[in-house]
Amino acid sequence: MRLITFLQNNKRLLFRATAGSLLIAFVILSCIVFFLPLEFLDIHISEEIQEKQTPNLNTLMIWLSWFGRTSVSVVMVGITSLIFFILRLKKEAVLMVSTLFSGILGLGLKMLINRPRPSKDLVVLLEETKYQSFPSGHVLFYTVFFGALILIILHLKKIKYKVKLFLIIICLSMIFLGAVSRVYLGAHWFTDVLGGFILGVFCVLIIGYFYVKNDKNIPKA
Numbered sequence: 001m002r003l004i005t006f007l008q009n010n011k012r013l014l015f016r017a018t019a020g021s022l023l024i025a026f027v028i029l030s031c032i033v034f035f036l037p038l039e040f041l042d043i044h045i046s047e048e049i050q051e052k053q054t055p056n057l058n059t060l061m062i063w064l065s066w067f068g069r070t071s072v073s074v075v076m077v078g079i080t081s082l083i084f085f086i087l088r089l090k091k092e093a094v095l096m097v098s099t100l101f102s103g104i105l106g107l108g109l110k111m112l113i114n115r116p117r118p119s120k121d122l123v124v125l126l127e128e129t130k131y132q133s134f135p136s137g138h139v140l141f142y143t144v145f146f147g148a149l150i151l152i153i154l155h156l157k158k159i160k161y162k163v164k165l166f167l168i169i170i171c172l173s174m175i176f177l178g179a180v181s182r183v184y185l186g187a188h189w190f191t192d193v194l195g196g197f198i199l200g201v202f203c204v205l206i207i208g209y210f211y212v213k214n215d216k217n218i219p220k221a
Contacts, residue, residue: 015209022202026135029195033134034113038122042189046123049183058126061181065127068138068178070103077145084152092152095211102144102203106137106196115192123186135195136188142178143200144207146171151208 032039066072077100084093110132117133118125131137150171153164179197182188 045190127185139196147204
């Protein structure tokens with residue numbers, strides 16, 4: 001009870017500390033991949049994940065990554081936003097549209113850090129890629145898009161608890177499996193995926209703050 005009371009009384013402090021920690025972590029990771037050569041950890045994790053390749057798993061991973069393509073992600077955001085708008089959830093529709101900015105942010109950072117993609121002499125390449133490698137744009141989008149959906153699911157009062165739990169599990173699974181698929185397909189290194197996830201959580205935290213800051217009522221499960 002004391003912990004819950006403390007957190008409720010120090011929301012702004014907790015928000016700033018979390019956001020600051022995520023930003024610092026991303027900057028440090030960016031410096032590591034920019035200044036240091038390819039680490040053993042990246043190669044080792046890629047080898048471990050790609051050892052388990054099978055034709056059926058290849059198909060599944062390609063399908064999971066398909067949702068992160070630019071054209072597909074724009075359609076996903078458009079359809080989701082339209083559904084919320086039709087349901088008269090305008091704030092939720094705007095929130096989903098804002099997730100598209102993660103793509104612009106990710107592309108800008110890719111150009112700035114300019115890290116090469118994994119090469120065929122180090123990994124098995126199952127997907128043709130373009131642009132630079134860090135951070136992973138797929139993972140960044142997955143984290144922001146499905147993270148925003150989780151915020152909305154938790155916030156809306158009319159959704160039953162069991163339905164909320166089911167939808168949240170699906171969203172979390174898409175974030176996790178989407179991240180694994182990028183390494184599995186040879187499209188990214190582990191640190192690319194980690195960078196995309198950290199930056200994605202930071203973005204979700206920021207848009208989540210503006211999403212709920214004007215609400216006086218605490219949503220019920």
